[in-house]
Amino acid sequence: MEKVIKDIIYNYVDKYMENPDIVSRWKKPLIAFADAKDPLFSKLKEVANPNHLLPEDILEGANSAITYFLPFVESIPTSNNVGRNSSVEWAKAYIETNKLIASLNDYLIKAIKEMGYMAAKLEPSLNMDYEKLTSVWSNRHVAYVAGLGRFGLNNMLITENGCCGRLGNIVTNIELKPTKRPENEYCLYKYDGSCKICVDRCVNDALFIDDFNRHKCFEICEENHEIHNSLGGEAQVCGKCLVDLPCSFTNPVK
Ligand code: B12
Ligand code: SF4
Numbered sequence: 001m002e003k004v005i006k007d008i009i010y011n012y013v014d015k016y017m018e019n020p021d022i023v024s025r026w027k028k029p030l031i032a033f034a035d036a037k038d039p040l041f042s043k044l045k046e047v048a049n050p051n052h053l054l055p056e057d058i059l060e061g062a063n064s065a066i067t068y069f070l071p072f073v074e075s076i077p078t079s080n081n082v083g084r085n086s087s088v089e090w091a092k093a094y095i096e097t098n099k100l101i102a103s104l105n106d107y108l109i110k111a112i113k114e115m116g117y118m119a120a121k122l123e124p125s126l127n128m129d130y131e132k133l134t135s136v137w138s139n140r141h142v143a144y145v146a147g148l149g150r151f152g153l154n155n156m157l158i159t160e161n162g163c164c165g166r167l168g169n170i171v172t173n174i175e176l177k178p179t180k181r182p183e184n185e186y187c188l189y190k191y192d193g194s195c196k197i198c199v200d201r202c203v204n205d206a207l208f209i210d211d212f213n214r215h216k217c218f219e220i221c222e223e224n225h226e227i228h229n230s231l232g233g234e235a236q237v238c239g240k241c242l243v244d245l246p247c248s249f250t251n252p253v254k
């Protein structure tokens, strides 16, 4: 069943790129599965956010979470290497990847239901609290529990294909074999105290070694949103602390 799920995701992303209206491109998705009863899910309430949901809150009888990372082809992050504001390609990729994640999740849920199982995704309106700038269902946490990667100093989940891409997930009652979580850190700073380049790259005094000011970060995301208004979608982006780094496209500790 794990292979069936993976193939649905691979094929969907390939097909999506055949749409002539879509200009962004993604490398092969990375996919990982978590046991819905993994004790780390309840630990999230303690370590991250007391309001964080459990898989069971999204789907009664949940047995697994299916998580995936959609890595951008390298030209997209590279276009964002210079300047204070985000490149058009980075902003466009944000809009198009969000659409891809929404439609892929719906497609996957439908396919799973057709196989006689249940599946559900987070209610989109719950994705982000614009006052607190947090979510009750952190895609990074779910991906971390599933073993898709490890956290970087830049806050990103760094995967085997780096951090330049976007994360998605759904919950199902299929019992999928959980992916083994990596034992080592993927961030050079967390591994041996070196690097820290992402912190130097921050363009709005939001990211520090021991602190992150999400409101300062959101400020420039809004600025870029204004600049890229004509793209026809919400592009609250920045991403300068993700690009041109040792962890942009790979796990640098490997
Ligand atoms: C709110 C939000 C924002 C806010 C606040 C950012 C923040 N750091 O929380 C703002 C608007 C500022 C923002 C900015 C950006 N965001 Co944003 N954002 C989100 C959103 C909607 C929720 C994140 C959230 O709940 N944060 C709250 C805290 C509690 O959770 P967390 O940050 O996810 O997890 C942290 C801690 O728990 C902690 N932690 C450390 N060690 C451990 C160990 C354990 C065991 C655990 C459990 C946790 C933990 O580290 C984690 C990372 O800092 C998610 C989508 C989603 N629903 O998940 C996208 C998301 C996090 N954003 C993303 C991105 C890419 C960005 C930007 C680069 C913008 C852009 N696209 O150009 C910047 C990067 C800013 C930065 N360096 O952090 C991606 C990250 C992809 C990745 N590879 O990880 C996400 C996952 C969207 C997606 N679908 O892919 N974002
Ligand atoms: S740039 Fe260096 S310190 Fe920052 S997240 Fe990547 S590996 Fe870690």
Ligand code: SF4
Residues within 6 Å of the ligand: 201, 202, 203, 204, 205, 206, 207, 216, 217, 218, 220, 238, 239, 240, 241, 242
């Ligand atoms: S996304 Fe931009 S403002 Fe936010 S932490 Fe990264 S570089 Fe700083």
